Each structure stands twice: as structure tokens, then as C-alpha cells.
Amino acid sequence: MSTKILKVHPDDNVIVALTALRAGETVQYQDNYYLLTADIPAKHKFYTTDMQTGDKVIMYGTLVGKIQFPVKAGWLMTTDNLKHAAAPYHFKPYHYQWQAPDISKFEGLTFNGYHRKDGNVGTANYWLFIPTVFCENRNLDVIKEALHNELGYAVTEKYKSYTHQLVEAYQNGADTATMAAIPIALEPEVLKTKRLFKNIDGIKFLNHQGGCGGIRQDAAILSKLLAAYADHPNVAGVTLLSLGCQNLQVQDFLDDLKERNPSFDKKLYIFEQQQSQSEAQLITTAIRQTFEGLIEANQIERQPAPLSKLCIGVKCGGSDGFSGISANPAVGYCADLLVALGAKVLLAEFPELCGAEQDIIDRTKDEAAARKFMKLMSAYSQAAEHAGSGFHMNPSPGNIKDGLITDAIKSNGAAKKGGTSPIEDVLDYTEPALKAGLNLVCTPGNDVEATTGKAASGATLILFTTGLGTPTGNPVCPVIKISTNNALTAKMNDIIDINAGSIIAGEKTIEQMGEDILNYCIRAASGEVTPKSVLLNQDDFIPWKRGISL
Secondary structure, eight states: OSSSOOOSTTSSEEEEEOOOOOOOOOOEETEEEEOSOOOOTOOOEESOOOOHHHHHHHTTEEEEEESSSSBBBBBEEEEEEEEOOOOOOOOOOOOOOOOOOOOTTTTTTTEEEOOTSSOEEEEEEEEEESSGGGHHHHHHHHHHHHHHHHHTTTTHHHHHHHHHHHHHHHHHTOEEEEEEEEOOOOOOOHGGGSEEETOOEEEEEESSSSSSSOHHHHHHHHHHHHHHTTTOOEEEEEEEOOOOOSSSSSHHHHEEEEEEEEHOOOOEEEGGGSSSSSSHHHHHHHHHHHHHHHHHHHHHOOEEGGGGGOOEEEEEEOOOOTTTTTTTHHHHHHHHHHHTTTTEEEEEEEGGTTTTTHHHHHHBBSSHHHHHHHHHHHHHHHHHHHOOOOGGEEEEEEEEHOOOOHHHHHHHHHHGOOSOOEEEEEEEOOOOSSSSSEEEOOOOOSSEEEEEEHTTTTTEEEEEEEEEOOOOOSSOOOOEEEEEEEHHHHHHHHTOSOHHHHHTTTTHHHHHHHHHHHHHHHHTTSSSOOOHHHHHTTOOOOOOOOSSSO
């Protein structure tokens, strides 16, 4: 890879700056020379030819936008001179030929996971608290504070200690300079040693704003989502709190749970506040019975499992102009390795597949699944347009500032996370992934809504690439953060697990980085390394109401 510029696909008429380039500079790519007419920041693109109004701009080998007024070769691509455009798509019979990667380094390897009686294997062992309605959030908060502090799961301990030192310093007359020098006492890894139950990786709480009010369909889909989390392979047992009068009745949840898994046999404690004697009685009984459940769940120990038992979600957020050429393709290669090993991979974020639809359709083995994807994409797009928006409005200001000028550019780079394998199935929101191989899951592009949906479909680890940085995590599915560039890794090392910036620097190939990512997944799935989002209790959970969320 050139240390300065990159042409992603031979058919492209734009080139990516891998480092900042100056106006007046001449750069060479293969046998071609380009005189730059403006400064080209790293991650941004310049045009390779003169173009007229309406001309098509090609990147990743496909249409990503149309020129708004005449431009010259060497001009910087901007939101003024380029607007989103995506190629149309249609169904074509499946004729895709896939060349699987070499998996000889990974054949026969295992990870140490938590085996469930239904045959699934978890990468973690969590106890889960679920409210059927937002009215119970406060009770969950009270229980969380009690259990986290006493059982050793409260990462806030270091901040409490820090605040205590500030108070003491203030009371002793310290000035602001002295207080600024006070260090953080404990790191998350140290706090792990205080846990009472060595085989319980965490106690998680699904606070949400649903369950009543709104429309009944919102409560119905929330019920399916909560049932999916209760049934998740990383969950050992569940405590459910209900008010009693809400739209989402306990029986609705139980019906959805039975439909999802007729043989569900985990510990499930249910408490309804309107049937309790008092709030104190409700909370203390819930704590006591949960404690009894934790004692039993702590008896479960990690045991070897084949890599085919992994279910990996792939996600990007806080994306930049390097996402589609470093971290995402590397995750895509890891995804191909996993598919070749018989595992499941989940690719979601439908607004960020805009412009990549034809490639996805061509790779979908089953016609019904391909047409389901087309129907979901079309309905989603039309709903966004009906609301006065559209997929073209998906890129955030941060995305645009760092080189993702149109949604089609962002989407085609985002799709690289799914690799190149055939697509086995297409799932609507909360539907479980049942087929080995690459599965599509209908979710928004929104970071937390997407990770929430991936976990609902069964992801037991999530690979999350980022170019700008994000604290997103998930309550039951460990999220592994992969940086697209060296600068982000240096700046936000406390949240980044893997640095794919070495691809941009020319130090590693996409394939080498993909293998590194899979090796990290095996270690994380075995509990040998803990992703930083888990250490920091980044437990984000936002149900999708099926409204317009990009």
C-alpha cells in the first residue's frame, strides 16, 4: 500500500489520502500523476479526472454520488460538489462463487465457553434483570447499586474514591492545582479481583423507556426483544420486575419466551410490584432470590467448544474515511474465516447498506431471503422518505468531517465488515440466527440500537470498528473495539482493544489483521482477555420502536 494515497478499486475515479496532502503537490499512483488543487486532509478523497454536472462518481467499484457542478482532476471531494446517489438493485438468480480463505491456522482450535442445555455456548456468564415497563427502572437502579457494590461489579468505585479524595483535599484547604494532581486510584482490571462469584461475569440491568404508553405494537416488539435477551447464551438466569398494569404483561413475555425456546430452563424469578406488600419487600425478596440464583449459576464453569459455536456480530460506529479500507475489511476477513469454520456472523445496519444492495442480493443463496432483504430495505427507505428524511441523511457531521461525504460511500465501506461469503439468511429485528454462515439482521445504523438488535439475534461477541471513537457497549454481549487509525488508538487507548491502523501505515495486510482479530475473539470468548467496554460496564441498551432511526 502506498504511504500517501490509495485507489480502493480499479474502476474508481476518486483516490483516498492516507496522510495529509498539500495544494500544489503532485502525487503518483501507479503510472498516473495528479496535481492537487487544494489541501486534501487525511481520510478525504480527490477526483482523478475532470467531470461535469451529473457525472457519476465511483468508489469501491460502485456508484456513490453525482457531481453537482464541473470539477477538475485533483479537486477535493466535498458535500458541495458531490451529492449521494446509489445504484438501483433488482433480484438476480444466485450464481455466486466464493473462494473461502485458508483456515488451516484455526482448524481444530477451541474456546472455553459456558455450555447451555439447548446446545448453545456463551462467551460470558451473566445474571440479567429485566423490567417489563419503565416504571420499574428506579427499583432496578436501587438493586443495581446494592448488588454491584457488594458483589464486586461496580467500576464506579474508582470514581467514588477519586471524589472522596477531592472532598478531603477541599476540606483541608487544598488549591485547584493540588486537586488536579490527584490520581485515579483503581483500574477496572484491579476491581475484578473483588468479585464474590468467580464464574459470574456480571449482573446486568436492561433499563428502558417502554412497556406502556405509545402503541401496543411497541410493547409487543419489546416483549420479543426482552425474551431474546433472557434466552441469550451469555445469560445464566433472569430476575424480572413488573408493575402489573402495563401494556407489556408478564404473560406476553412468557409466551414470547416459550415461542423462541420451548425448552427454556434457566432460573427465572418474577416479581410484580402491585402484588407485593411494599417496595422494601419487593426489593429485598428480589435481591435474596437472585443471590440464591447466583450461587447456583456460579457452579457453571467454562468448557472447551469448537469455534463453530461462536456467533459474532460486526458493527461500525463513529466511522471515518479509513473505516472502509482498514478496520472494516479486516473484520470482513475475520468474518470469512469464521464462516469457513462453521460459525455464525451477523451483519446489520440496513441504512448503511444503501448502495451495496446488489452485491448483497447476488450473494444471498435463497431467493426468498433475497426478496425479504429487498422488501425490508425498500420499506425502511420509504418510511424514512415519508418522514421527510432518507438514507442519504445517515452520515453524521463527524462522519462527513472525516471523509464520509455520502451515505453510499459510508455504506459500501460499512458493508466490508461482512466479508465476501454467501449470505445464508435474512432476519427481521429480534429474529434468531439459526443458520451457520453470514446472516443479515434488520436494524438501524444507530450504534446502540444496532448492537441491541445483534445481541437479540444471538451474537455472543460483537466486533465494533471505529475511526472517531465511541463508548458503546452491550449488557450481555461483549463488544470489542477496533480502531481504524493509529491516532485514535493513541488518544483513546482506554476504550480501544485492537488497532487496525497498522494497515494504513503499511505494517500489516488486511489478512494478517483479520487473523489477529480472530485470535483476539478466541481469547475474549474464553475469558482470557476482557474487552474494555466490559471492564468499563458500557452496558448500552436501546430497543428499536421501528420508527425512523438511521
